[in-house]
Amino acid sequence: MPGSAARTGTRSNPIRAFRGARRAYGIRPCAEREATNAASAIALLSAKLDLERERANELERALFKAGEEFVSLTATAGELARLVIEAQSEVERLRCDPAMAARADPAYAEVGLHQSAPDFLVKAARRAFRREYHPDTKSPREKPAAEATFKRHEGAFDRLFAMRGMSA
Numbered sequence: 267m268p269g270s271a272a273r274t275g276t277r278s279n280p281i282r283a284f285r286g287a288r289r290a291y292g293i294r295p296c297a298e299r300e301a302t303n304a305a306s307a308i309a310l311l312s313a314k315l316d317l318e319r320e321r322a323n324e325l326e327r328a329l330f331k332a333g334e335e336f337v338s339l340t341a342t343a344g345e346l347a348r349l350v351i352e353a354q355s356e357v358e359r360l361r362c363d364p365a366m367a368a369r370a371d372p373a374y375a376e377v378g379l380h381q382s383a384p385d386f387l388v389k390a391a392r393r394a395f396r397r398e399y400h401p402d403t404k405s406p407r408e409k410p411a412a413e414a415t416f417k418r419h420e421g422a423f424d425r426l427f428a429m430r431g432m433s434a
């Protein structure tokens with residue numbers, strides 16, 4: 267209605283003009299409040315949507331980093347598996363090498379230990395042999411063979427303990 271005021275040369279009251287437009291276009295008195303409330307709700311939802319988009323972007327970046335880490339760990343695991351297989355084949359080669367067996371001390375070889383085995387391992391091996399081969403744990407039929415094996419291992423362990431200066 268501003269155009270009509272310019273044509274007539276009189277100033278119109280904006281409130282009166284709004285009321286007239288409200289009547290003319292059928293705008294309800296509470297429509298302005300409803301429009302303001304709707305605009306507020308839209309702004310709030312838009313802000314929430316922006317936050318959710320940012321959160322989704324952060325999660326996508328974290329997922330991408332996790333994927334890169336997974337690829338790296340998979341490669342590392344493959345390399346470790348390859349090294350374990352190589353170590354196992356090297357151990358088998360050394361076990362079967364007659365030159366290594368000739369250099370090994372017979373007392374250590376008899377009980378299956380290496381010369382560099384620490385004292386606690388020698389003691390633990392002796393306890394394990396005693397549990398496994400003690401004649402009192404065998405049936406009467408197996409007792410003679412178990413007693414011979416037990417004495418042979420005990421003699422080997424006695425020599426090892428004496429060489430190392432350990433007490434039984």
